[in-house]
Amino acid sequence: MKFVWFKEHKKLSIAGAVFLFIVFAQSLGSHQANVKANVTSKSTSTIGTATTSTSNTSVSTDRSSTSSPVASPVAQDSSNSRKTSSGSSTTIAPAKSVVASTTTTDSGPRTSFGDGNWVVGQQIAPGTYQTQGGSDCYWQRESSLSGSFSSVISNDTVSGPDIVTILPSDVGFESQGCGTWHPLPASGTKLSSFGDGVYAVGVNISPGTYSTSGGSNCYWEMDSDFLGSTSSIISNNTVSGPVTLTIGSNVVGFKTQGCGTWSLS
Numbered sequence: 001m002k003f004v005w006f007k008e009h010k011k012l013s014i015a016g017a018v019f020l021f022i023v024f025a026q027s028l029g030s031h032q033a034n035v036k037a038n039v040t041s042k043s044t045s046t047i048g049t050a051t052t053s054t055s056n057t058s059v060s061t062d063r064s065s066t067s068s069p070v071a072s073p074v075a076q077d078s079s080n081s082r083k084t085s086s087g088s089s090t091t092i093a094p095a096k097s098v099v100a101s102t103t104t105t106d107s108g109p110r111t112s113f114g115d116g117n118w119v120v121g122q123q124i125a126p127g128t129y130q131t132q133g134g135s136d137c138y139w140q141r142e143s144s145l146s147g148s149f150s151s152v153i154s155n156d157t158v159s160g161p162d163i164v165t166i167l168p169s170d171v172g173f174e175s176q177g178c179g180t181w182h183p184l185p186a187s188g189t190k191l192s193s194f195g196d197g198v199y200a201v202g203v204n205i206s207p208g209t210y211s212t213s214g215g216s217n218c219y220w221e222m223d224s225d226f227l228g229s230t231s232s233i234i235s236n237n238t239v240s241g242p243v244t245l246t247i248g249s250n251v252v253g254f255k256t257q258g259c260g261t262w263s264l265s
Contacts, residue, residue, distance in 0.1 A: 112182050117174045119145070126168040128226055129181040133162045133197065137179070141228065142172035154228035160197030161204075163253060165226040184226075193263045198226075198255045201247060205254065210262040211244040218243055218259035222251045 109125040110118075118124040131137065139162070140155035153170065156162070163184060166173050175181065190206045191199070199205045212218070220243065221236035234251060244265070247254055256262060 112180060113175070114180045115175055115177070117145070117172055120166055120170045120173055121168065124166070124173060126166050126170065128163065128165040128184045130163045130184040130200070131161065131179045131181045133158060133160050134177050134179055135159050136177050137162050138174075138176045139164055139178060139228075140174045141166060141170045142174065143170070145172045156228045158196075158198055158255070159257060160195060162198045163200055163226045164228060167227070193261055194256075195261050196257050196259070198253055200226075200253055201249075201251045205247070206264070207247050207249045207251065209244065209246045209265040211265055212242065212256075212260050212262045214239060214242045215258050215260055216240050219255075219257045220245065220259060221255040222247065223253035223255065224251075226253050 109121060109123055111125050111127065113124050120126055136157065136159065138155070138157045141153040141164070142151045143153055144151040151172075156164075162178060164181075184200060185203060188203050191204055194205060201207055217238065217240065219236070219238045222234040223232045224234055225232045232253075243259065
């Protein structure tokens with residue numbers, strides 16, 4: 001009986017084990033399926049999120065490009081100012097037409113100038129000017145800036161100090177090798193002796209009688225003004241040898257070239 005019971009219970013035990021194995025296997029299979037489904041679901045969700053994120057990034061980039069501010073051009077104004085990167089203003093001086101080596105000053109036309117071709121009334125002021133000159137000072141007054149011979153109103157070439165009057169009606173004035181021109185003063189120290197050059201009577205020299213030992217080609221000239229025209233000449237002469245002459249109070253300017261030294265008698 002014991003053997004039969006054991007045999008029967010052994011069969012039952014084996015059958016139970018088989019049943020439990022089947023149940024376990026089904027349970028395990030169901031669990032794996034759930035796990036796989038969850039993994040698939042999570043992967044799909046992640047991919048969807050990534051896709052959505054990529055799409056959002058693209059949209060964000062497009063909006064960024066669209067809404068990015070574009071710098072507006074700086075408006076030009078009449079103050080000749082240029083905006084710097086810091087927002088401050090830097091004044092740019094307006095360009096000026098250059099005819100001679102130096103142009104008009106901020107205070108107006110110059111009253112002191114050197115070599116060049118100058119525009120009267122714009123670059124230099126009209127007036128009577130004097131210079132210490134040089135060995136070959138050339139100047140000319142001009143009715144235009146064409147550079148033609150017909151535009152020359154008057155001209156001269158002088159060795160030594162020189163004086164010229166520039167009228168308001170003159171258009172241009174050219175100076176070469178004359179040094180610096182300055183306004184002729186109303187008065188000054190009178191010279192009792194002098195050599196080649198042009199002198200203002202009553203300013204540089206006094207009226208009176210002067211003499212010189214002269215030379216082989218002595219030229220002298222008394223003038224009523226400093227315009228340099230032939231109509232300005234009161235009297236003149238070219239002589240060889242000693243010369244004595246009287247400069248009257250009616251004489252405005254006296255020019256001498258190649259005469260040596262004149263002395264007041």
